[in-house]
Amino acid sequence: MALTKTIEEDKIEVVGEYKFVQVRTATIIKEDGTEISRSFHRKVLDPGGIDASDNFVDRDLSSESAEVKGICAAVWTQAVKDAWKAKLIAEKPA
Helix, strand or coil: CCEEEEEEEEEEEEECCCCEEEEEEEEEEEECCEEEEEEEEEEEECCEEECCCCCEEECCCCCCCHHHHHHHHHHCCHHHHHHHHHHHHHCCCC
16 A cells, blocks of 8 residues: 655646736645545645835745746836735725
């Protein structure tokens, strides 16, 4: 009886005006090659944030897969980042 565990990104979606990237990860457990369990974890990546001086700080993608990095690079244009920054500043607590 051999148990194996694999983790794979099985769904990547771009949603909303600010092009948030949702990444679903599946954890798959197999016994002798037959899947016996599958669970999911989802995370949402936004383009970045603002610092104390309202400067835009890009989202750190260093721990993401090459595929996720490529999608983020394609959809997080300067216009998207500027709009997201403006929203963050507008909603910043006084």
